[in-house]
Structure formats: structure tokens, C-alpha cells
Amino acid sequence: MLPTKYSTALVISVAFVLSSCLNEDKLPECAEFVKLDNTLLALTIEADNLDVPWDLQYDRHRDAIVFSEIAGKIKRLNLETGQIDTLLSLPDVYHMRTLGLLGMAIYQPENSQNYLFLSYTSMSNDSIYSNLVRYDYDEQPTNPQVLLKIPGSTGHNGSRIIISNDQKVLWATGDAASETYAQDSTALNGKILRLNLDGSIPYDNPLANSFVYAWGFRNMQGLTQSPDGKIYTSEHGDAIEDEINWIRPLHNYGWPQIEGMHDTDKEIAIATNSPRTEPIRSWTPVVAPAGLAYYGSDKIPEWSSSLLLTTLKSQSIRILKLSDNGTEIVGEQILFPDYLGRIRSILAVPNGDVYFSTSNKDWNPQSGFPKNGDDIIFRLRPTKKAFKLPITPVEPETKALKNGKELYQAYCASCHKDNGKGVPSSFPPLSGSAVVTGSEDGLLRTILYGSTSKKTNGSQFNEAMPSFSFLSNEEIASIATYIRINFENNAGPISNDRVRSNR
Numbered sequence: 001m002l003p004t005k006y007s008t009a010l011v012i013s014v015a016f017v018l019s020s021c022l023n024e025d026k027l028p029e030c031a032e033f034v035k036l037d038n039t040l041l042a043l044t045i046e047a048d049n050l051d052v053p054w055d056l057q058y059d060r061h062r063d064a065i066v067f068s069e070i071a072g073k074i075k076r077l078n079l080e081t082g083q084i085d086t087l088l089s090l091p092d093v094y095h096m097r098t099l100g101l102l103g104m105a106i107y108q109p110e111n112s113q114n115y116l117f118l119s120y121t122s123m124s125n126d127s128i129y130s131n132l133v134r135y136d137y138d139e140q141p142t143n144p145q146v147l148l149k150i151p152g153s154t155g156h157n158g159s160r161i162i163i164s165n166d167q168k169v170l171w172a173t174g175d176a177a178s179e180t181y182a183q184d185s186t187a188l189n190g191k192i193l194r195l196n197l198d199g200s201i202p203y204d205n206p207l208a209n210s211f212v213y214a215w216g217f218r219n220m221q222g223l224t225q226s227p228d229g230k231i232y233t234s235e236h237g238d239a240i241e242d243e244i245n246w247i248r249p250l251h252n253y254g255w256p257q258i259e260g261m262h263d264t265d266k267e268i269a270i271a272t273n274s275p276r277t278e279p280i281r282s283w284t285p286v287v288a289p290a291g292l293a294y295y296g297s298d299k300i301p302e303w304s305s306s307l308l309l310t311t312l313k314s315q316s317i318r319i320l321k322l323s324d325n326g327t328e329i330v331g332e333q334i335l336f337p338d339y340l341g342r343i344r345s346i347l348a349v350p351n352g353d354v355y356f357s358t359s360n361k362d363w364n365p366q367s368g369f370p371k372n373g374d375d376i377i378f379r380l381r382p383t384k385k386a387f388k389l390p391i392t393p394v395e396p397e398t399k400a401l402k403n404g405k406e407l408y409q410a411y412c413a414s415c416h417k418d419n420g421k422g423v424p425s426s427f428p429p430l431s432g433s434a435v436v437t438g439s440e441d442g443l444l445r446t447i448l449y450g451s452t453s454k455k456t457n458g459s460q461f462n463e464a465m466p467s468f469s470f471l472s473n474e475e476i477a478s479i480a481t482y483i484r485i486n487f488e489n490n491a492g493p494i495s496n497d498r499v500r501s502n503r
């Protein structure tokens with residue numbers, strides 16, 4: 001972490017930037033600076049007051065960024081003038097919490113029809129669906145064609161889209177919170193699907209007459225491809241093991257039988273019986289990975305041949321350095337931890353500049369956000385001179401989490417919040433919870449085994465509480481004690497033995 005005075009400086013100046021600097025190239029007053037080993041970057045604001053921009057794409061014919069906003073709008077930001085035009089307001093988007101207008105892709109060949117591909121949730125006859133829709137993309141998007149419509153759910157709807165180097169549509173779908181879809185090769189959820197541009201099945205797909213290209217996924221939030229054709233995804237784990245995967249045809253990535261690395265006896269046994277592919281990076285505690293962009297330019301040489309990943313829970317950009325052959329992640333640096341809030345989407349444009357967007361007005365804002373001006377599209381580009389103290393990326397910390405408070409913040413606070421107040425209709429408060437202050441065994445079983453769709457004080461929560469049985473008895477006892485003593489709960493501590501007897 002950087003000393004707090006820098007983070008305060010940034011927060012203050014971001015607020016200042018918002019009032020006077022939008023789209024102005026006034027570097028001294030209007031930028032923050034980032035110092036890499038040999039390159040200095042300027043961070044500027046290109047658009048503000050947006051409503052959860054979920055995906056950013058580059059329109060190379062207009063030097064513009066086309067972006068989706070989760071409630072159902074497609075907008076275009078002219079990078080020269082800063083003008084934003086609304087291209088589409090989709091009437092059939094079903095937006096609630098994580099659901100809505102999500103991933104998109106632009107296909108812009110020189111001399112034939114350009115297309116815009118969108119992925120969004122809709123509701124009909126009380127059922128939720130995820131739709132892959134193609135628009136003709138001329139000055140305005142027209143002529144929508146639904147290419148695929150698959151089951152959706154109140155969570156885990158993915159999704160991202162890319163057009164691959166070989167001109168296919170790749171759609172990363174969520175498992176729709178189903179326990180069976182991801183491992184069912186005939187279901188289209190929890191998969192990377194591969195389609196021709198017209199929605200038909202490519203003749204060279206790995207399974208004949210099937211869209212399925214790779215399987216065994218939970219909820220992918222990032223998808224990108226390197227110039228040599230390697231496909232990478234980012235994916236949300238459950239309570240542990242968020243992942244980066246290198247996608248290969250017909251590989252099975254294991255969910256829900258295996259989480260992340262093959263590191264428990266049960267997982268090793270499953271992977272020995274039938275091949276399963278490990279992620280190339282996993283994170284516990286989770287970071288909530290989101291947008292992913294391959295950076296191939298040498299304009300920012302330190303980042304060349306890296307994956308740029310945005311994160312929601314850990315509120316940062318991660319620079320994931322790839323090995324020369326692109327099959328491993330050999331370095332990680334963290335930029336802007338906890339400065340700008342949740343970061344959702346990232347785009348490397350052909351001239352080597354990087355754009356990314358915040359997601360502070362979404363369903364699960366972190367404390368202190370949204371700020372005035374959220375949500376924002378930022379730009380990073382090389383510059384010659386810094387007019388204030390630059391920010392530097394930090395290395396990931398591997399420090400042991402010592403006490404109940406640190407463990408709570410790492411494993412529980414993203415949902416139940418630092419102050420234990422939860423999020424209405426998504427995550428129950430732990431402050432004043434009878435489960436927390438009541439029977440020790442009841443509380444420990446909730447933490448060890450998770451819980452779903454229980455009614456608490458008459459309210460139903462739409463998300464699930466994952467199992468934390470991977471934590472040690474000591475760690476669970478510390479967390480349980482912390483939440484019983486704090487948040488005005490005033491209940492007694494819990495012993496390691498009590499945890500052991502509930503396993």
C-alpha cells in the first residue's frame with residue numbers, strides 16, 4: 001500500500017478533475033501520474049457521470065469508444081471531441097443487481113458489413129434468459145438478430161464477447177447458478193461458445209454440431225485474445241480461487257467439481273480420473289476479477305505482453321506479465337488499490353493507450369463510493385513530465401492475515417461490509433443478527449457450510465453464502481469471535497474446539 005497521504009491526494013484531485021477538466025488536455029491541473037520503471041503515464045478522465053459502463057470497445061472507423069451501460073444503453077464516446085451519443089436504448093433488457101446489458105464486441109472489416117454483438121439478460125414468462133444479439137453497425141446499430149438465447153438466472157450470467165482472430169464470435173457464458181450446466185456438454189451455460197458471425201455452428205468446432213468450445217466455468221467476467229491466438233478469461237470463484245484461464249478447445253476447467261488449482265485430495269482424484277485444466281493464476285482471498293485486455297503494444301514497454309485485469313472487490317488494475325510463450329503468468333503488479341473504487345472494464349486501443357471504467361454505481365458499492373462524478377471512463381497514456389507526485393504500482397502482499405478483523409475484511413466484508421450492515425435484499429446484516437448472537441453451533445455451521453435462500457427477519461436474500469470450510473479452525477474461531485463481539489452484537493467468544501466439533 002502507498003502511504004495514505006497519496007491516496008487522499010488522488011481522491012481530492014479526482015473530485016477536482018471532475019469539475020473542471022473533463023476532456024481538456026490540461027495535464028498540469030487535470031491529471032494524476034503513474035510511474036513505471038522507465039515510463040511515466042498520465043491518468044485523465046474522458047467521461048463521467050455514467051451508469052455502470054460494463055464493456056468498452058474501440059470503434060476504429062470513428063476513433064471512438066462504444067460502451068454499454070448496464071441498464072440497457074449503448075453509447076459512443078468520440079475520443080477527439082469528448083462528445084457522447086446514445087446509439088441504443090434497449091427496451092427488453094432485464095436489469096437487476098448483476099443482470100442487465102453486459103458484454104459486447106465490434107466487428108469492423110474494411111469492405112463488408114460491420115456488426116455490433118451484445119449480451120444481455122431479458123425476462124419473459126417469469127424466466128430469465130441471456131441473449132446474444134447481433135446488430136448491423138453503421139452510423140447507428142440497426143436490424144437486431146438474436147443469435148442465441150440461453151437460460152439465465154438471478155446471478156452468474158457472465159458474460160463477455162470477443163471476435164477471435166479467425167473471425168468467430170466467442171461468447172463466455174455464466175453457469176446460471178446451476179449445479180449441472182457447466183459439466184453438461186449439451187448445455188450452453190458455463191461454456192466458451194464459438195459461433196460463425198451469422199450465428200451458425202462453425203464446421204471446425206471441436207464437437208460436431210455444437211457451439212461448445214470449452215467448458216466447466218462458473219461466471220466469467222473477462223475474455224481476451226493475444227495476437228498469436230491465445231484466449232484468456234477471468235472468472236469469479238465462489239468463496240475462494242478467482243481465476244485466470246488459458247482457454248484451449250474442449251478443455252474442461254472443472255467447475256463445480258473443482259475450484260481453481262487442483263489442490264485438495266478430492267480435486268486431485270477427479271482430475272486424475274478425467275482430464276481437467278488448472279487456471280494459470282488463482283487468488284484466495286478473492287479479488288473479484290472483471291475486464292481483461294491483452295496489452296500487445298510497445299508504447300508502454302513495461303506492460304508489453306501482459307494481461308491487464310480490472311478487479312471489483314480489490315478495486316484495482318492488475319498487470320499480469322505473461323511468459324514469452326504466453327502460457328504462464330510470471331509477474332503481477334497492482335495499480336490504484338482502493339483509490340478509484342470498483343473497476344469493471346478495460347480496453348487497450350491500437351495506439352497503445354489504455355481506457356478503463358469504474359463500476360461504483362452498481363449493486364455492491366464499496367465503502368466511500370460512489371463519489372461525485374462516478375462512474376468514470378479513465379485514460380492512461382505515456383507522458384513526459386509529472387506535475388505532481390506519481391503513483392507507483394505495488395507488488396501483491398503475501399502477508400498472513402493475523403486477527404479476526406483482518407480475516408473478516410479479507411473473506412466476509414465484500415458481502416457483509418466492513419461495518420457488518422450488509423446490502424439490502426442481497427446480503428443480510430451481521431449486526432443484530434440472531435444467527436450471530438444465538439447458538440454457537442448454528443453460527444459455525446453457517447460459516448462452515450454456507451447457506452442459501454433462508455428467510456432472515458422476514459427478508460429473503462438473493463445471493464448465496466458460500467462455504468468457508470477451507471479456513472482453519474483457528475481462523476474460523478477468530479472470525480466468529482470478531483463478529484460476535486463487534487457490530488454491537490456483544491456476544492461471547494468462540495473456541496477452536498467448538499469449530500472442530502462442528503466439522
Ligand code: HEC
Pocket residue numbers: 239408411412413414415416426427428429430433434435436443446447451452453454455456460461462463464465466468479480483
Ligand atoms: C459472496 C457473499 C458472501 C460472503 C463472502 C460471505 N457471506 Fe455470509 N451470507 C451471505 C448471504 C447471501 C447470506 C444469506 C444466506 C441465506 O439466505 O441463507 C449470508 C448469511 C450469513 C449469516 C447468517 C445471517 C443471518 O442473520 O441469517 C452469517 C452469520 C454469515 N453470513 C457470516 C459470514 C461470515 C463470517 C463470512 C466470512 C467468513 C461470510 N458470511 C461471507 C453472503 C456472503
